[in-house]
Amino acid sequence: MFARTLLILLLCTAAMRAGTLTVIAPSAIESGTVTTAAKPPTTTDAKVNGPAATFANSPADASLSVQLKLKDGTTLQGVDMSWYNDTPSKPDAGELLADDREAIRAIVQDVPSFYNKSDILLLQGDHDRAVALVQLVRDSDFYSAGGNMVWRIELYYFKFQYGGWEKVQQQNKIVRRERFKTMNEYKEATDKLKWVEQLGGVRVGNDEVKTIEVTLPDTEPKPE
Secondary structure, eight states, X not given: OHHHHHHHHHHHHHHHSEEEEEEEOSSOEEEEEEEESSSSOOEEEOEEETTEEEEEEEETTOOEEEEEEETTSOEEEEOOOSOSSSOOOOTTOOBOOHHHHHHXXXXXXXXXXXXXXXXXXXXXXXXXXXXXXXXXXXXXXXHHTTOOEEEEEEEEEEEEETTEEEEOTTOOEEEEEEEESSHHHHHHXXXXXXXXXXXXXXXXXXXXXXXXXXXOOSXXXXXX
16 A cells, blocks of 8 residues: 555656646657657657657656657757867856857867768857767778768867867767768768757756747758
């Protein structure tokens, strides 16, 4: 009897610690999922109504990432662009300026590596630190020699210190990685994939009803 009562209490508590998340997309949605950042992650499907996807009983106080598949074939994929640990940013750091962005771009693109294409897809931060979502592609001699095309999406972390920007070593986070046998396979997987900061690292409080309206930039960085 005690064990049954305890189980009921736990279930009721779990049910209370939930909220409702609704995401409004730019066009009609085919399907949607929300995934927790916990290990192992849990995934919940959305109830879709036109351009709206509703996730009832979303885990409260958990980091959530939303994926929406639109009816036109586009996939909107959330990505958590927060810092790699809980250390707060400097309150007086100042905004991320054009010179900061150029310095970070040079670190990503101008330093030789295994990948022959390196593109910053998203970049956010301030003059103290920044987070970049980076696309890495190897499709040159490695691919033409008979190997698979290599594609990786990673989060890079940067700090401004000693008068310049530096990449934080050994803290990059792999978001997605795949190998493709042909260029057509690569394009099929990536051409209509859009990474959306709004849809990553989302948190919903207990009994909270939250709505996110997705806004996409007119143009986005795209590798050749």
